[in-house]
Amino acid sequence: MDIPSKYDALKAENHWYDYWMEHDYFSSTPDEREPYTIVIPPPNVTGVLHMGHMLNVTIQDVLTRRARLMGKNACWVPGMDHASIATEAKVVAKLKSEGIDKADLSREEFLKHAWDWTDEYGGVILGQLKKLGASCDWERTKFTMDDDMYKSVIKVFVDLFNKGLIYRGHRMVNWDPEAQTTLSDEEVVYEEKQGLLYYLSYPIEGSDERVTIATTRPETILGDTAICINPNDERYSHLRGKKVVVPISGRVIPIIEDEYVDIEFGTGCLKITPAHDINDKALGEKHNLETIDIFNANATLNSFGLHYEGKDRFVVRKEITKELEEKGFLVKKENYVNKVGTSERTKAVIEPRLSDQWFLKMEDLVKPAIKSVLETEEVKFFPKKFENTYRHWMENIRDWNISRQLWWGQQIPAFYFGDGQEDFVVAETKGEALKLAQEKSGNANLTEADLKQDEDALDTWFSSWLWPISVFNGILEPDNKEINYYYPTNDLVTGPDIIFFWVARMIISGYEYRDERPFQNVYFTGLVRDKQRRKMSKSLGNSPDALKLIEDYGADGVRVGLLLSSAAGNDLMFDEDLCQQGKNFANKIWNGFRLLKGWEIADLPQPEASKLGIEWYKAKFNKTLVEIEDHFSKYRISDALMAIYKLVWDDYSSWLLEIIKPDYQKPIDRTTYEAVIDLFEQNLKLLHPFMPFLTEEVWQHITERTPEEALVVAKWPQLEKVDEALVESFDIAAEVVSGVRNIRKEKNIPMKESLELMVLNEGKLAKTWDVVIEKLTNVSEISYVDATVDSALSFRVKSNEYFVPISGAIDVEAEIKKIEEELKYTKGFLKSVQKKLSNERFVNNAPEKVITIERQKQADAEAKIETLEKSLASLG
Numbered sequence: 001m002d003i004p005s006k007y008d009a010l011k012a013e014n015h016w017y018d019y020w021m022e023h024d025y026f027s028s029t030p031d032e033r034e035p036y037t038i039v040i041p042p043p044n045v046t047g048v049l050h051m052g053h054m055l056n057v058t059i060q061d062v063l064t065r066r067a068r069l070m071g072k073n074a075c076w077v078p079g080m081d082h083a084s085i086a087t088e089a090k091v092v093a094k095l096k097s098e099g100i101d102k103a104d105l106s107r108e109e110f111l112k113h114a115w116d117w118t119d120e121y122g123g124v125i126l127g128q129l130k131k132l133g134a135s136c137d138w139e140r141t142k143f144t145m146d147d148d149m150y151k152s153v154i155k156v157f158v159d160l161f162n163k164g165l166i167y168r169g170h171r172m173v174n175w176d177p178e179a180q181t182t183l184s185d186e187e188v189v190y191e192e193k194q195g196l197l198y199y200l201s202y203p204i205e206g207s208d209e210r211v212t213i214a215t216t217r218p219e220t221i222l223g224d225t226a227i228c229i230n231p232n233d234e235r236y237s238h239l240r241g242k243k244v245v246v247p248i249s250g251r252v253i254p255i256i257e258d259e260y261v262d263i264e265f266g267t268g269c270l271k272i273t274p275a276h277d278i279n280d281k282a283l284g285e286k287h288n289l290e291t292i293d294i295f296n297a298n299a300t301l302n303s304f305g306l307h308y309e310g311k312d313r314f315v316v317r318k319e320i321t322k323e324l325e326e327k328g329f330l331v332k333k334e335n336y337v338n339k340v341g342t343s344e345r346t347k348a349v350i351e352p353r354l355s356d357q358w359f360l361k362m363e364d365l366v367k368p369a370i371k372s373v374l375e376t377e378e379v380k381f382f383p384k385k386f387e388n389t390y391r392h393w394m395e396n397i398r399d400w401n402i403s404r405q406l407w408w409g410q411q412i413p414a415f416y417f418g419d420g421q422e423d424f425v426v427a428e429t430k431g432e433a434l435k436l437a438q439e440k441s442g443n444a445n446l447t448e449a450d451l452k453q454d455e456d457a458l459d460t461w462f463s464s465w466l467w468p469i470s471v472f473n474g475i476l477e478p479d480n481k482e483i484n485y486y487y488p489t490n491d492l493v494t495g496p497d498i499i500f501f502w503v504a505r506m507i508i509s510g511y512e513y514r515d516e517r518p519f520q521n522v523y524f525t526g527l528v529r530d531k532q533r534r535k536m537s538k539s540l541g542n543s544p545d546a547l548k549l550i551e552d553y554g555a556d557g558v559r560v561g562l563l564l565s566s567a568a569g570n571d572l573m574f575d576e577d578l579c580q581q582g583k584n585f586a587n588k589i590w591n592g593f594r595l596l597k598g599w600e601i602a603d604l605p606q607p608e609a610s611k612l613g614i615e616w617y618k619a620k621f622n623k624t625l626v627e628i629e630d631h632f633s634k635y636r637i638s639d640a641l642m643a644i645y646k647l648v649w650d651d652y653s654s655w656l657l658e659i660i661k662p663d664y665q666k667p668i669d670r671t672t673y674e675a676v677i678d679l680f681e682q683n684l685k686l687l688h689p690f691m692p693f694l695t696e697e698v699w700q701h702i703t704e705r706t707p708e709e710a711l712v713v714a715k716w717p718q719l720e721k722v723d724e725a726l727v728e729s730f731d732i733a734a735e736v737v738s739g740v741r742n743i744r745k746e747k748n749i750p751m752k753e754s755l756e757l758m759v760l761n762e763g764k765l766a767k768t769w770d771v772v773i774e775k776l777t778n779v780s781e782i783s784y785v786d787a788t789v790d791s792a793l794s795f796r797v798k799s800n801e802y803f804v805p806i807s808g809a810i811d812v813e814a815e816i817k818k819i820e821e822e823l824k825y826t827k828g829f830l831k832s833v834q835k836k837l838s839n840e841r842f843v844n845n846a847p848e849k850v851i852t853i854e855r856q857k858q859a860d861a862e863a864k865i866e867t868l869e870k871s872l873a874s875l876g
Contacts, residue, residue: 003597003701007590009554009583012697017130019696023707025068026135028075030485036067036074037489039468040136041502042144044083045118046090049128049546051528051536051562051574052495058559059525059637060493061134065689066632067490068135069716075486076135077471078126079142082118084409084460085179085345091117091408107407107455114408118145128547133555133692135712142471144463145410152475153410153463154428156513161426165361166402168414168424172278173401175353177299178346181405182357184459185398186500188341188350197336198321199267200329202227202244205252211236211244212331214266216338217276218324219316222249222305223294226272228283231257233268247329248320249306256287278352291354297405299351313351358403358412358456368511369504370394378517379507382635386496386524393500402459409457416452417441424454465505468492468518475513483514492519495527523635526571528562533573549579556691557582563641563690585645586694589687592653593698596676602667609771610672613659616730617679619723620651626722628686644686652683655734659772677702682717732797733769739795740777743804747793747815754780758789758803788870796867816875823868830861 020026028035038060043053060076068074091114092102102110126141142149160166173182198218201210211227224246229236236255243252260283261270274284275293284291294304301308301316308316324330341350372378374391381387403412415433416424418441425440427433430448438446469475474483488510494503503522510518528536528543536543549558560582565572624647631640660676662668681702688695688711699711740757743749757779770782785803788794792803793815806812836842837854846854 003594005594007554007586007694007697009556009586009693010551013131013133013550013555013693016693016696017133019710020135020712021138023710025710025712026076027137027139028073030481031073033071033073035486035490036064036070036072037077037486038064038075038491038493039077039471039489040079041492041494041498042079042081042142042464042467043125044086045080045122045143046083046086047080047125049125049132051543051546052525053125053129054132054546054558055525055528055562055572056493056495057129057132057134058562059523060491061132061559061692062563062637062689063491063493064135065692065712066716068712069685069688069714071715074135075137075140077140077142078129078134078136078138079467079471080123080126080144081460081464082143082145082409084404084406084457085176085181085343087114087118088406088408089179089346090121110407131547131550131555133559135692140471144460144467148473148476149463149470150410151428152466152470152473153458154413155475156466156509157410157413157458157462158426158428160360165365166426167359167361168356169359170354170356171359171401172281172352173355173357174341175297175351175355176343176346176348177295177297177351178348179343179406180297182353182355182401182403183343183350184401184461187344189344190339190341192337193340195336195338195340197266197334198324199331199333200247200324201331202247202271202329204239205243205245207242211239211255211269212267213269213271215271216336217317219301219305219308219313219320220273220276220294221246221271221320222301222308223273223275223292224251224253224271225274225284225289225292226253226256226287228256228258228261228270228272230259230261230263230268232259233261233263235268247324247327256283256289258283258287275354276352281352281354293354295351295353299348357401358414359399360402361399362397362508363399365508365512366394366397366504369507372507372511372517379519380521382521382523386499386522389496389499390504394504400459402462403454403456404459405455406457407455409460410463412454412456412458414454416454417446417450461501461505464502465509466513468506468510469513478513487514488517489519490521492522493525494522496524497527499524521635523637528572528574531573531575533571536574544574544576549576553579553583554586554693556586556694559690560585560641560645563638564645565638585649586691588649588653589691589694589698592657593680593701595657596673596680597701599662599673600667601670601673604667604669606669606671607771609775610660610669612769612772613656614672614675614679615723616726617651617656618720619726620730621647621679621682621717622720622722623724623727624651625686625717625719629719641690644683644690648683648687652679658776684711685714685717688712688714729768733773735797736769736773736802737776739797739802740773740779740804742795743793744777747806751778754778756780756805757782758785758792758805759783760785760788760801760803761799788873791875793875794867794871796863801867801870812875816872819868819872819875823865823872826861826864826868830858830865833858833861 040060041056064074064076094117095102095113129136157166174185174188176183195216197214197216199212199214200218200221201212203210213227215221227244229239239255240257242255244255245252261268272280272283272289274281274289274291283289292304294301295313296302299313300310301313303309305316308320311319321330342348343350373381374387381390413428414424414426415430415437417437425433425436427436430451433451434446434448437451438444466475468487468489469483472483472486473480474487492503506518510516530536530542534540534542553561558579561579562572564581565574565578624643627643628640631643656676656679660668660672681699684695684699692712696711699705740755744751749755755778757773759782773779774782788801789803789805792805794801794803796802833854837858843851
């Protein structure tokens with residue numbers, strides 16, 4: 001078979017992905033094998049491939065491909081999330097560019113536009129995942145707005161409502177004025193922002209006196225309904241029972257007393273605006289205050305905003321400050337750093353707003369989910385440190401605001417039939433709702449036309465919290481064959497930023513609807529950052545084009561580059577050089593393969609060196625396999641890759657191929673060749689989950705294969721007994737080889753000039769590896785001596801000393817001078833280490849690990865001095 005001189009990544013990627021798809025290797029149906037199930041964290045339908053996705057998907061693919069090689073029935077379910085806020089915003093913007101206002105459309109008309117947009121732009125990311133090599137079962141692709149997924153969400157809402165866990169409440173919520181919807185607490189990001197603290201004076205009614213309050217939001221004074229003082233604050237005791245006049249509006253409001261007011265903060269007087277602050281609302285309810293909402297849904301002021309009606313809140317802040325100053329109500333301004341809540345999606349500043357919303361009671365629902373992670377460890381987190389984050393959120397959980405003032409999403413299945421607050425029913429269909437409404441109202445004449453469905457949609461996370469169950473139709477058909485086979489799933493790979501939004505809630509729904517965990521292990525990836533430790537983002541322009549990286553370095557190169565720098569849960573400092581390293585690794589494997597296939601094979605006796613090399617590599621391979629299995633069990637994916645990388649680059653390419661390499665223009669014996677090909681194939685199996693394209697390309701070039709013999713469905717290497725003694729003895733031999741090579745390099749002695757090697761310590765060293773050492777160093781003879789050798793260069797490995805006799809090959813005078821300089825430096829270094837170790841304060845206070853390192857430095861320096869002195873003596 002003709003092997004191209006260079007590995008063509010693009011050609012290989014296109015060819016083998018098509019081949020895998022054509023032969024259906026990624027599809028899964030329940031059978032007698034052990035299932036391995038993983039569900040993709042569904043990217044937004046609006047999304048495109050970015051660095052975070054690439055890291056996440058690469059890790060999932062590594063786990064899936066490895067499970068497949070281990071003989072498991074691997075099922076990786078892909079899909080997308082409808083992303084209510086993000087998608088609706090994009091559709092609204094598109095309509096606006098066409099001169100269409102959402103407000104002028106009916107819900108049905110708007111949804112048609114949303115579906116058109118989704119059909120045109122949605123799913124781009126799934127196609128991009130294929131470029132990366134994702135081995136998902138694409139026939140199982142799910143979308144959170146698919147009919148069955150939609151029905152599952154509605155069924156769960158109705159069920160939770162009937163259990164008394166969903167209720168409608170008039171509450172202070174987080175309002176996003178840009179998306180014009182409420183948000184849950186977890187969707188609000190608090191950012192420290194530089195602002196101002198405004199001191200405003202309110203006239204006391206019927207008096208010349210004034211009282212001063214401090215506020216960060218002067219525009220909200222138009223919604224004030226009281227001023228509050230602490231009853232224990234003697235400064236203001238004379239104001240009890242009095243009233244103040246609100247500046248600009250002229251409204252008269254009472255002065256109330258409550259110990260909630262902090263005497264030490266600000267002026268000790270607090271303005272109370274119940275419609276626009278959660279704490280003010282609580283005080284308002286306690287003291288029966290009026291509630292005045294001054295904002296429209298888009299955060300412009302309404303008619304209570306007087307002459308500022310229709311203006312944006314931040315415009316009004318500037319203008320009202322100026323008016324307050326002109327009218328003598330502004331006492332002073334101070335710089336003030338404030339924590340401001342912003343919408344995670346739109347970045348708009350959040351408004352606290354009183355609103356009728358739907359809530360899910362969480363207090364009891366979370367109990368099994370707390371127990372499964374923090375007590376029984378039915379669900380394990382990697383790294384474990386994220387359990388603390390999980391604990392804090394779960395133990396301080398608040399009821400979940402699940403309604404959104406949006407049209408794109410699952411419409412809340414509540415149907416209103418009258419004018420009263422309680423005149424509604426909850427049902428899966430309008431027909432069922434009608435029956436319930438007739439019963440509840442006692443009016444048998446009600447028709448479906450009398451029912452009006454709630455306008456709101458459900459929070460996006462209310463559909464994705466069911467993801468591991470609903471993708472297998474486990475809500476609508478709780479006992480179907482697929483859910484019983486694939487659930488609970490095995491691994492979840494996700495970012496710690498959605499531990500509350502998604503991970504915790506999936507665990508909650510898993511116990512509520514399947515009475516068991518949704519997954520066994522959660523692997524949290526870090527965030528991908530640039531070399532300056534900044535989070536990669538579009539706005540900073542520091543995120544490379546993911547597809548361009550694949551084009552430049554090959555998918556395998558990018559996968560290796562990402563994983564080499566990605567320890568679980570730790571942020572990844574992305575550097576494009578790592579992708580180059582991945583590409584270089586692919587080329588190394590390719591060139592090693594071409595070297596192997598270029599040798600002529602003959603029926604010759606097997607050389608002793610080759611036999612030894614193969615035995616050693618098998619032992620080393622098995623030792624590394626033990627390491628790799630341990631890394632995978634602890635989800636140290638990058639460590640597993642690094643172990644394979646070293647095995648292939650160092651042990652296989654740099655050592656084994658050199659040991660078995662035939663002499664120039666001579667053939668290789670068949671026994672060695674077949675053994676090395678077999679070992680190379682074992683390497684490819686280990687590498688395949690990480691570098692699927694390159695490994696399949698090489699695998700298929702080794703020999704003609706049937707589709708059943710493709711690498712993608714090969715068998716993961718079986719662990720065999722590790723011959724530790726063989727591995728250790730080779731490590732010593734490798735040091736000897738390096739010692740001789742260093743002498744050649746330092747003294748410019750060419751490889752073709754053979755050397756002698758003498759070993760002091762006869763009888764204490766196995767001579768097993770002599771034949772390999774001779775081959776790799778071009779040593780004509782290894783002899784064993786019982787005394788130091790004169791006129792020889794020496795080096796030490798463990799307790800043995802090695803001598804290379806020198807003839808006219810080197811300048812003895814120059815060599816003596818060089819050794820003397822090195823000896824002087826080493827003695828100076830030893831003195832500094834000894835000084836440290838003789839310092840009682842250092843020895844008593846330094847960690848044990850540091851002391852051990854210093855003592856090792858001392859021992860190494862002493863041994864080196866001894867060797868150098870012997871070398872000097874022999875040269876003298």
